[in-house]
Amino acid sequence: MRTLQRMFIALSALIFTLQVHAIDVVELKQKNSNKVVIKVRFDNGSIVDPADRKGLTYATASLMAQGGAGGVSYPDIQDMMHPWAAAYSAAVDKQVTTFTFQVPVDFADDFYPLVKNVLLAPDFNEKDFSRVMKGQQNFVDQVVRASSDEDYSKFALEDQLFRGGNMQHLKQGTSASVKAITLDDIKAHYKKAFTRNNVSIGIAGNYSDAMLARLKKDIGDLPDTAFTAGSPSKANTADGIEVEIIAKDGAFGSAIFTGAALPVTRANDDFAALMIANSWMGEHRKSYSRLYQKIREARSMNYGDYSYIEWYNAGGQNMLPPSGVPRASNYWSIWIRPVQIATQLQSQYPELADVSIGHAHFALRMAIREFDLMIKNGMSKDDFAATRTFLRSYSKLYAQSPAQQLGWLMDSRFYGRTDYLAELDTLLEKTTLEQVNAAIRKYWQTDSMFVTIVTDKGEAQPLADSLINNTASPMSYSDLVKSGLSAEVLADDAAVAEYHLNIKKVKIVPSADTFQ
Amino acid sequence: MMKTLNTFALGLWLMASGITAFADPANAQAEKILPYPIYQHKLDNGLNVVTVPFDSPGLAAFYIVTRVGARNEVEPGVTGFAHFFEHMMFRGTDKYSKEQYSAALKSTGASANANTTQDRTQYHMTGNADKLETMFELESDRFMNLNYSEHDFKTEAGAVKGEYTKNFASPYSQINEKRSETAFTTHTYSHTTMGYFKDIVDMPNQYQYSKKFFDRYYRPEYNTILVVGDVTPEQVNALSEKYFGKWQSGSYQSVVPVEPEQTETRYVHLQNGTIPAYFSMSYKGPAFSDSRIDMPALDVLASMVFSDTSELNKKLVIEEQKIRFIGGGAFDSRDPGLFTIQVSMVEKDDMAYVMAEIEKAIVKVKTEGVDEALLERTKSNLKYGYAMGIDTPDSIAGSLSHYIQLTGDPESLNRLYSLYDKVTVEDIKAVANKYFNPDHLTIATISEDAISEDGLGALK
Numbered sequence: 024m025r026t027l028q029r030m031f032i033a034l035s036a037l038i039f040t041l042q043v044h045a046i047d048v049v050e051l052k053q054k055n056s057n058k059v060v061i062k063v064r065f066d067n068g069s070i071v072d073p074a075d076r077k078g079l080t081y082a083t084a085s086l087m088a089q090g091g092a093g094g095v096s097y098p099d100i101q102d103m104m105h106p107w108a109a110a111y112s113a114a115v116d117k118q119v120t121t122f123t124f125q126v127p128v129d130f131a132d133d134f135y136p137l138v139k140n141v142l143l144a145p146d147f148n149e150k151d152f153s154r155v156m157k158g159q160q161n162f163v164d165q166v167v168r169a170s171s172d173e174d175y176s177k178f179a180l181e182d183q184l185f186r187g188g189n190m191q192h193l194k195q196g197t198s199a200s201v202k203a204i205t206l207d208d209i210k211a212h213y214k215k216a217f218t219r220n221n222v223s224i225g226i227a228g229n230y231s232d233a234m235l236a237r238l239k240k241d242i243g244d245l246p247d248t249a250f251t252a253g254s255p256s257k258a259n260t261a262d263g264i265e266v267e268i269i270a271k272d273g274a275f276g277s278a279i280f281t282g283a284a285l286p287v288t289r290a291n292d293d294f295a296a297l298m299i300a301n302s303w304m305g306e307h308r309k310s311y312s313r314l315y316q317k318i319r320e321a322r323s324m325n326y327g328d329y330s331y332i333e334w335y336n337a338g339g340q341n342m343l344p345p346s347g348v349p350r351a352s353n354y355w356s357i358w359i360r361p362v363q364i365a366t367q368l369q370s371q372y373p374e375l376a377d378v379s380i381g382h383a384h385f386a387l388r389m390a391i392r393e394f395d396l397m398i399k400n401g402m403s404k405d406d407f408a409a410t411r412t413f414l415r416s417y418s419k420l421y422a423q424s425p426a427q428q429l430g431w432l433m434d435s436r437f438y439g440r441t442d443y444l445a446e447l448d449t450l451l452e453k454t455t456l457e458q459v460n461a462a463i464r465k466y467w468q469t470d471s472m473f474v475t476i477v478t479d480k481g482e483a484q485p486l487a488d489s490l491i492n493n494t495a496s497p498m499s500y501s502d503l504v505k506s507g508l509s510a511e512v513l514a515d516d517a518a519v520a521e522y523h524l525n526i527k528k529v530k531i532v533p534s535a536d537t538f539q
Numbered sequence: 540m541m542k543t544l545n546t547f548a549l550g551l552w553l554m555a556s557g558i559t560a561f562a563d564p565a566n567a568q569a570e571k572i573l574p575y576p577i578y579q580h581k582l583d584n585g586l587n588v589v590t591v592p593f594d595s596p597g598l599a600a601f602y603i604v605t606r607v608g609a610r611n612e613v614e615p616g617v618t619g620f621a622h623f624f625e626h627m628m629f630r631g632t633d634k635y636s637k638e639q640y641s642a643a644l645k646s647t648g649a650s651a652n653a654n655t656t657q658d659r660t661q662y663h664m665t666g667n668a669d670k671l672e673t674m675f676e677l678e679s680d681r682f683m684n685l686n687y688s689e690h691d692f693k694t695e696a697g698a699v700k701g702e703y704t705k706n707f708a709s710p711y712s713q714i715n716e717k718r719s720e721t722a723f724t725t726h727t728y729s730h731t732t733m734g735y736f737k738d739i740v741d742m743p744n745q746y747q748y749s750k751k752f753f754d755r756y757y758r759p760e761y762n763t764i765l766v767v768g769d770v771t772p773e774q775v776n777a778l779s780e781k782y783f784g785k786w787q788s789g790s791y792q793s794v795v796p797v798e799p800e801q802t803e804t805r806y807v808h809l810q811n812g813t814i815p816a817y818f819s820m821s822y823k824g825p826a827f828s829d830s831r832i833d834m835p836a837l838d839v840l841a842s843m844v845f846s847d848t849s850e851l852n853k854k855l856v857i858e859e860q861k862i863r864f865i866g867g868g869a870f871d872s873r874d875p876g877l878f879t880i881q882v883s884m885v886e887k888d889d890m891a892y893v894m895a896e897i898e899k900a901i902v903k904v905k906t907e908g909v910d911e912a913l914l915e916r917t918k919s920n921l922k923y924g925y926a927m928g929i930d931t932p933d934s935i936a937g938s939l940s941h942y943i944q945l946t947g948d949p950e951s952l953n954r955l956y957s958l959y960d961k962v963t964v965e966d967i968k969a970v971a972n973k974y975f976n977p978d979h980l981t982i983a984t985i986s987e988d989a990i991s992e993d994g995l996g997a998l999k
Contacts, residue, residue, distance in 0.1 A: 055594060058927050098853045105848045106916040108923035127923045154860050157885060161815055161863065169813035172708040276704035308652065310629060311641040320637070323697025326705055339705075342650055361704045371740050409645060416648020416667050423598065423931040503743040504697065507690030 046219065046242055049432045050235065051227035053425055059131045059234070060426045061124040061138055062225040063242065064347075064433055067216040068118035069194040070255050076204055078196020080216065081115045082159055083209045087217075088113035088122065090151030093140030097151055100137060109134050111141060115194045116336075116348040118255055119437070120217075123426065128229045135234060139241045145213065152206045160202065162195045168271070168534050172278035172361060172477040173339060179269055179475040179537060180280040180356065188256020190352055198539050219245040221252065225433045227425040255352035258284035259473075263527030266474040268487055271534045274479035276325075277364055277383035277486070281390070281474040282356030285332060285466055290351075290438040295450035296462035297332050297355075303402055303410040304393065305330025305357065308342055311413075313393055318359065321512055322498065324382050325360045328390065343421055346430025349437035355467065357394070362386045364482040372501040380485045383476055384496035388522040391469045398467050401460035415451050418444055470525045483531045491529040495521050572925055572956035577939070577949050578772035580779070584788045586759035588779040589939065589949050590772040593932055599668035599768030600932035601649075603678060604943045605660040606763075607756040609732040610873060611793045614748075616741065619699065619734015622655040623742055624752055626695050628662065629653075630687035632680050637691070640677065647673050655732050658873045659944035665933045668769040672778060679782035682757055693743035700739050710811045714819070714983050721807040722821050722877055722981040726798035758789035763943045768932035795874060798823075805981045812987025815863060816887030820897065823979040824869045824878035827945040829954035834869060836966040837878060837974065839959060841868035842917045843909050843967075844900055845880055851900050861889045865897075871945055877981075878974055887986045894982075904971040908964040921959050 072079045088111060091097045104110065109126035122142065126134040168175060178193055185191040195201070224242055226235055261283065287293050305314040307329050314328040332355045335341070336348045364381035402410070422431040422444055435443035478486065489496055497520040500508070508516075578590040608621050631637035644651055649666025664674050706712045716731050723729035733739070764783065766775045801823060825833040843849060845867030855862045867880035882893055929935045942951035 056930070058930075098848070098857050101848045106919035106923075108920045108927055125927060127927055129923075150857075154857065157860065158863060165814055170709050170711075171705075173705060275707040276701075278705070278708075309645075311645040316638075316641070319698050319701070321694070323694045323701070325701035326698055327701075342652060360701060361708070362701070363704070367704075409642065413645045413648050416670075417650065419597070419648075419667075420650050420665060423595070423933065425930060501743070503693045504690075507688070507693065 046239065047223040047436055048239060049223070049225040049429060049436070051225070051425065051429055051432065052230070053228050056128070056228040056425055058125055058127050058425070059228040059230045060226070060429055061238065062121055062426075062429050062433060063142060064119050064121045064223050064225070065217050066118065066221040066223075066252050066437075067120055067250075068116055068252065069192065070117050070189040071216055071252050072189075072192070072196070072200075075200060076196075076208055077192040077200035078159060078163070078194070079204055079208055079212050080120060081194045081196065082156060082201070082204050083212045083217070084113035084115050084120045084122070085155045085159065086147060086151060086209055087141055087145045087213070089155055091146035091148060092137065093144045094146065095140070096146075104134070104137070107134060109137075111137070114347050116334075117190055117194065117350055117352075118252065119347070119349060121347045121430075121433075125426065131230065131234060135237065138238070142217075143241060143244060147206060147210050147213070149206060152209065156201065156204065159195055160198075163193060163198050163201050163538055167193065167195070167538060171339060172271070172274060172276070173358070175269070176278040176280040176475045176477040177338075177358070179267065179477065180282055180473060182538070183265065183267055183473040183475060184258045184282060184284070184354055185256055185352075186259060188259075189253070190256045190258075193538055214246050215248055216250055216252075217245065218248045218250045219243055220247065221250050223433060223436065225429040227429040255350065257352055258354045260284065261471045261473050263470065263525045264472045264474060266476065266487075266490055266526060266529040268483045268529065268531045269475065269477045269534050269537055270480045270483040270531055271477060272480055274364070274477065274482075275367065276361030277381055277476050277478040277482060278361045279359035279383060279387060279474065279476050280356060281359075281387065281472055282354045283468070283472045285353045285355045287466065288333065288351060288353045288438060289349075289440070289443055292450055293462050293466070294332070295447060296454050296459045297466060298414060298447075299407065299410050299451070299454060299459050300397065300402060300463050301330055301332045301355070302414055303406050304397055307331070307335060307338060307344070313397075314357070314390055317393060317515075318386055318389055323504070324386055325362045327360050328386075329358045331356045331358070346422070346427060346434050349434045357390050359386050359390055364479050365485065366479065366481055368499055374502050375499050378499045380489050380496065381482060382498070383478065383482075383486055384489045384494075385498050385519060387474065388496065388524060389519045391472075391524055392519055392522045394467060394469050398463055398469075401463060402456065404456055407456045407459055411451055411454065415448055418447055418451075477534075487529045487531055490524075490526050493523055493526065570957065571953040572922060573929070573935070573953055574926075575935070579949070580772065580776045582759065582779060582784060584759040584784070584786050586779065586783050586786060587763045587947065588776055589763060589765045589943070590770060590775040591767040591935060591939065592771060593768050593935060595768045595932045597668055597769055598665070598932055599671055599766060599770050600663065600665040600936040601671065601674045601678070602765040602936045602940050603662045603682065604763045604765060604940045605662070605756065606658070606761050606944055606947065608655055608659045608944075609657040609730060609734070610727050610795055611756070612727055612730070612734070613793055613795060616738055617745065617748060618730040618738045619732070619742070620745070620748070620752060621660055622732050622734065623696065623699050623739075624749060625653045625655045625660045625662075626698060627687055627692065627749060628681055628685060630685075630691045630695060632684040632686050634680050634684065635677070637687075640681070643673070643677055647677075649674065656944070657728060657732055659940075661940055661944075663933075663936065665936075671766070671770060671774070675778045675782040679786070682762070682783075683786050685753055685757065689746045692746045692749060696739065696742035699742065703733055703736060703739055706733065710809060710814050710985055711817070713811070714807075714809045714817070714985050717807045717809060718819060718821060718981060718983040721805050721983070722801075722823070723798055725796045726874060727795055728798070728872070728874065728876060755789065755791040755793070758791075759783065759786045760788050763947065765936055765939055765943065765949070767936040767939070798875065801979045804977055807981065807983045808990040809983075809985045810987065810989050811985050814985065816884040816890060816984070816986040817882065818884070818890055818894065818982060818984045819879050819881045820894070821877040821879040821981045821983070822974050822976065824876055824974050826873060826875045827871045829942075829946060829951040829958065832958060832962065832966050833970050833973070834871070835955060835958040836962045836970040837869040839914065839917055839921070839962045840904065840909070840967050840971060841878070842920065843913055844904060851896065855893060855896060861885055862893055871941070873945055887988070890984070890986075901971065901975045904967065905975065908968040911964055914962070914964060914967070918959055918962070922956065925956065
């Protein structure tokens with residue numbers, strides 16, 4: 024009888040265990056490290072924001088990371104961490120929220136209760152709420168429009184690409200939606216979307232086994248709410264090329280982003296082939312890619328020009344791709360950094376006194392034409408070999424620090440891989456030129472795209488007219504530069520100036536009307 | 540990979556057993572903030588070579604620090620030239636055209652770039668340690684034999700204009716330019732590293748000057764080679780001799796004008812309502828020194844009085860919520876620079892109140908000093924904060940490069956952190972009294988208001 028009872032108890036325990044969601048843990052023990060890094064990721068992100076509370080996930084994570092926890096006020100937490108130089112922060116993207124904690128090994132045990140409290144016992148008090156929301160409101164009201172025209176055009180492109188879907192809005196929300204968020208909304212959202220059922224853990228550095236065990240146990244104590252983030256919306260298909268020009272007061276140049284849906288991500292093996300082609304065409308911040316050489320190096324139209332096959336966070340600050348922004352809904356894009364507007368050219372060079380538009384139309388034509396040429400001609404054998412060799416070495420630089428290594432491993436799991444960077448190397452090694460050229464033809468086209476241009480009010484209408492009418496847009500060089508241009512550059516320019524783009528719609532949007 | 544691991548193991552063994560041709564800094568390492576020995580070797584032509592072996596299998600960071608920046612732009616009409624010249628360094632030589640240079644760089648698989656500040660220009664490549672010799676070859680060729688056409692020179696100026704154009708979108712960039720030219724009337728710190736737009740537009744006409752610039756500064760005595768990662772000093776020194784040994788030293792020394800003493804508070808304002816109202820208070824500070832207590836004491840003071848854990852932050856950001864942000868600190872510079880406190884407001888009308896609170900906090904430090912226990916916690920924060928940040932070849936090289944630009948000697952890092960340990964409450968009181976002088980203050984403001992007639996702008 025007693026044996027049967029034991030069996031029953033054991034069986035119950037087994038069933039209980041099976042019912043509980045298994046929490047994914049990435050362990051990266053580094054005994055020579057002087058610190059411990061913990062990452063806790065929730066698969067939620069801004070796509071789970073309610074339609075009338077856009078920015079709620081961001082607000083919740085911000086209040087957890089910048090508010091009191093476990094009954095200890097935020098300034099007291101900061102005081103506690105100060106001598107240790109420990110820190111933590113939350114990063115929200117479209118599909119994930121990641122908390123990252125870093126502490127010197129010497130203080131890891133003292134620090135650990137904070138990790139637990141931030142995640143399991145956030146205070147969510149009115150005072151912290153008021154402060155955190157002021158910052159978020161200010162971002163959507165002012166900062167996004169005023170601090171970087173480049174980032175502005177990038178966010179505005181996503182607004183077009185995903186209009187109507189859960190991927191459209193800024194992770195910080197909109198001016199109206201942030202105003203609507205209450206503290207009760209945050210408390211409810213925490214219980215609903217920060218659960219043991221959508222969490223994964225990563226730990227790196229010189230941590231103890233005891234700390235890992237505590238972390239696993241404590242994360243298991245998160246709310247056991249059933250939660251599914253749902254699918255991210257797919258990018259829209261544009262009717263031809265659809266352009267939105269955002270008109271600002273006092274802009275110095277025209278900042279351009281353009282892109283279209285891409286049905287593959289790191290989860291697909293084809294991605295490696297696209298990576299080779301994209302690197303050759305527009306590797307981020309690299310002088311050896313084609314867009315850079317054509318637009319910046321030969322013509323010096325701007326500071327740089329790059330292309331992407333996935334979201335690249337904070338491109339102006341990062342030289343290497345950061346982790347923590349995995350996405351299942353993808354698009355490819357071209358970043359043309361600000362080019363000159365007409366009034367600037369007129370004021371700088373007497374010989375350009377008569378220009379009616381700046382360089383935006385020409386630059387857009389040139390970038391799209393380069394893609395068309397790649398789609399038509401494919402990559403050459405030599406370019407393929409050189410670029411593949413480059414990427415196999417370069418991708419090893421993505422994850423150097425413990426935090427970066429952990430981040431890339433956790434992103435790997437998001438895409439259904441174990442160690443993406445190692446798998447990528449194998450994929451690159453196996454990829455053939457034929458596969459790359461087939462992938463180029465399969466996934467890239469330029470007939471249907473979205474374009475956003477952030478520019479000066481005075482430039483907006485002439486540029487809109489030029490774009491919608493496919494008016495010839497000859498490059499306007501200063502005499503100083505023009506006199507030394509090669510015949511090859513001039514011939515290219517002539518072809519670009521008249522290059523037909525399938526532009527069907529051009530709309531001017533006042534800056535004040537964006538992200539409302 | 541095996542080969543590089545073996546190389547590293549051999550390097551470690553050499554260090555541990557003391558069998559090395561160099562002075563062995565490993566023995567004196569215990570008390571230093573950088574837990575890795577810094578090996579230095581000076582070539583006969585004056586080029587300093589710095590190696591820091593670090594456990595990063597297969598990876599190395601290769602930096603060249605050129606101690607030339609906006610500070611050296613002493614002639615009229617050439618502001619921004621050091622930065623512009625950094626761009627020209629990618630425009631090829633007789634051996635490698637710019638296209639060939641790009642292709643060769645790509646073949647290394649490295650992350651490579653360059654940047655310029657007021658005191659230095661820095662060229663860096665981080666990548667496969669097995670490609671170190673290629674990196675040396677490419678860099679020595681352009682540092683010794685740079686040769687670009689006049690057309691390339693004129694064309695590259697457009698990229699700098701593009702860089703200015705992208706930066707200009709931020710009102711903070713605009714106020715930064717105004718603050719510099721208001722705080723400094725004579726010294727070259729009066730212009731930003733980017734330079735004035737009119738000078739940037741005129742850059743294509745400065746081809747001859749660019750030749751002179753290269754001849755003056757791209758010489759061994761202005762440069763330091765710095766390699767961190769899976770390398771040995773023997774290997775780095777041998778490559779330096781091979782590729783830079785024939786580099787001819789020069790004799791040029793730029794005379795940077797001395798800034799006269801400021802005698803009254805200066806004001807500058809930017810009318811812009813697109814961002815939250817903002818102000819900065821910039822006091823004239825000291826030049827960097829790794830032997831005088833002034834800069835370390837100001838660094839500690841900045842962390843105590845103006846950081847996230849400061850009383851000002853607790854009162855104005857957390858409690859009263861009148862400001863979004865406060866931060867402050869002395870900018871490390873070769874010549875006396877600025878100690879700047881920056882504040883982002885919630886409401887512009889509270890600016891005068893917030894500034895008065897800051898002044899009260901400064902007076903308190905001047906008269907009462909600071910809390911002894913907090914001082915010790917702050918020292919701990921500085922040390923652990925540094926130690927946590929150096930976890931890649933790049934982060935170590937970037938940190939050492941900072942001190943090389945300031946003094947020419949990477950050991951300045953270790954000396955500075957040992958000075959932090961020595962800072963006393965009295966030192967902090969003394970530097971507060973010495974440097975927070977209202978006559979040496981420049982106040983910069985941004986708000987939607989037009990500047991008032993008396994120059995007080997948004998403070999009115």
